[in-house]
Amino acid sequence: MAKKKTKFMCQECGYESPKWMGRCPGCGSWNTMVEEVEVTQAKGPRGAFQHTATAQKATPIVAVETKEAPRVQTELEELNRVLGGGIVPGSLILIGGDPGIGKSTLLLQVSAMLANRGERVLYISGEESIRQTKLRAERLDVTSPELFIYAETNLELLHSTIEETNPKFVIVDSIQTVHHPEVTSAPGSVSQVRECTAELMRIAKTKNIAIFLVGHVTKEGQIAGPRLLEHMVDTVLYFEGERHHTFRILRSVKNRFGSTNEIAIFEMLQGGLKEVLNPSELFLQERADGASGSTIVASMEGTRPILVEVQALVTESSFNYPKRMATGLDQNRISLLMAVLEKRAGMLLQTHDAYIKVAGGVKLDEPAIDLAVLASIVSSFRDKPSRVHDIIIGEVGLTGEIRRVSRIEQRVQEAAKLGFQRAIIPASNLGGWDYPEGIEIIGVENVSEALREIFS
Template structure:
């Protein structure tokens, strides 16, 4: 039996258990239960007199506070148009991807615009931060720096000195003396995050927390931390590529799945104003197995190249390799092509790649992936000026997708003038697209799209 005031917390999922076990009953992880003593504040066992709850209506005469603009457009875009005073933001990302660099640039830019900024680091000394800022040309920015890990000291300072934005790098390095667990444990991360969120709401200071990630890409610590904060941002980047993607996974004050694109250079992170041109790369004759997908990331239309290679398999079990897309989605598209269109992939290796390292999860990419696969099998390149988008159902239907006109406008900006896409309900052929000189090859069945690609039959395309 566990001692009074002690319990066992899983360091993998955050589950709390009364007894120790070799395997966590909640998530199945082995040797992850760690004993932690629960401190009880004086008088905790005494019943407290209940105070009433005051209800208010949805109407309010108090105007919303103005958002704090950092001056970095891509960062402000993902935050929903700027940082909301009193909000709590959690930023996660792989080691070395540039989380600290991004936040230091955002802090310096906001400080130059008149905001009062504090940067508290538990991983670096003040001199290290100054050295990095000097290399990035930010040494003259009026940012208040501190190196501390004691939560009690940090909270007391932030209550005494009011700041507009406070950056905590990182939440896993903080520790609270109210708990005996070590820094980075589930208990400490939950307690420190909860205290900082309460501080943000009470004093109106926006708090940005940096969170480490596990090998699975999840933010380390209990899942409840992501529920407590107002926004969860992830900073992504593939090794070998110079650009980074800031993605909003949760945002109470803006659109989710919004992205901001940065390019890593000698002077830090630079904004990429036109990510479609970056992901498409250099122009030229289109090779078989390549299709340009007109997608939507948050509120932003983005064009990206989907590449496919279908080759004879040298082994008994054909290989399926996917980079930048969902493996299960590829398996579904291959199954529909085989069952509904008569194409065989059982004895062929299939490789699918989203060029540039961008990861897409939109169902509208189904038709682009299928077009790239058919183009590779038939050795027939798609037209150079054509974009592709559409969702594929298991019955072989090509379903309409949202933001139809926005995708076409983004394609037109980059010189595309034709689209292979689903037919809008109640319309046929070119009537599915508003006037404006943009050609359309509308398909309602995947078999029709396969026939058009194999025979190079595209209406009005060159």
């Protein structure tokens, strides 16, 4: 009897080695090498997965029709925008997020909306039984004869069920629980995730079926499995949010059929997820009037301007090394802005602790929020509130200059719509666009000038 050959594969990046190593040479992770049995592909038919490759001829690019792929609209306008205008038939969409964030709830609601319009949907659950899925569907008031539920993890049986049911949409919850019968490694391993995703991608492209994949995430927040998984699919969506907040953010990080960095905001209620059409008004409704350390900034999330509140608390430190903590912001950026204040504005902040937070659980990462964060820190340090009806926009450079930001017209228009009376913006953004009525536009060139205008 021939001895089985084994290999060691990194569960983080897929690096293969003939022997075990404590540290993966590919990604540098420790204790991620797992022994797997090498599988030799047999020649000839292999059952349900054997398919004949059809030869296709090369086509001149000028002969290819450029008609836009027909999209299927859902009743959730927020989801349609994140997907680039709707669901593209034959696409493979990956949705990742923390446990309990609402991934299955969102997809079950979308399945019901599509099924109620006569579209056949197959919901494959690898983590719940049919009865458990039915209980969740009753809570969400999901009832439709065109919605089929199937609880299975064997990819061969999933393939047969898709052939029999002939759905237009398929949801697989989750890809880490599905296993290929010819791969000996455990479900969720690099080999299993890669092979199962490749087979589902072939089904989606050949049968023109839109397939949604639910992906687990690691403790660092990345989708578990090989990085190749995100390269194989057409669209990658991240479902974010805090467990103690009702808001959920669906963020697009890859989209072959639309723009990236789009976000959709939902609110988790007892009956499921409800889309938030005006998030700016919702985020600002609990703002305290006349409180120091609070400013409003207009941040661009994809193509949409969102007004959020940036809060700061600066207090004298009781330790030799002051604390710098941030929620919803990059902590390194906070240290950088405080260093600019010390050098360019003469404020002694090295003996003070600083706590910065973006209200509502939103994460901001664009440079246009720098000036608002800086103003919040100064407001708390001086214990002097800024004007309630001010909107502050601008990028801060290391030399103290206020730099130009993109899409200033959309940001100011959103502020004017919500009743703000003044907009502090970079001086280089003045001119070249139509100012909205009812709001005063003030341009500033450096940090000192900006602070004089904000706290005058």
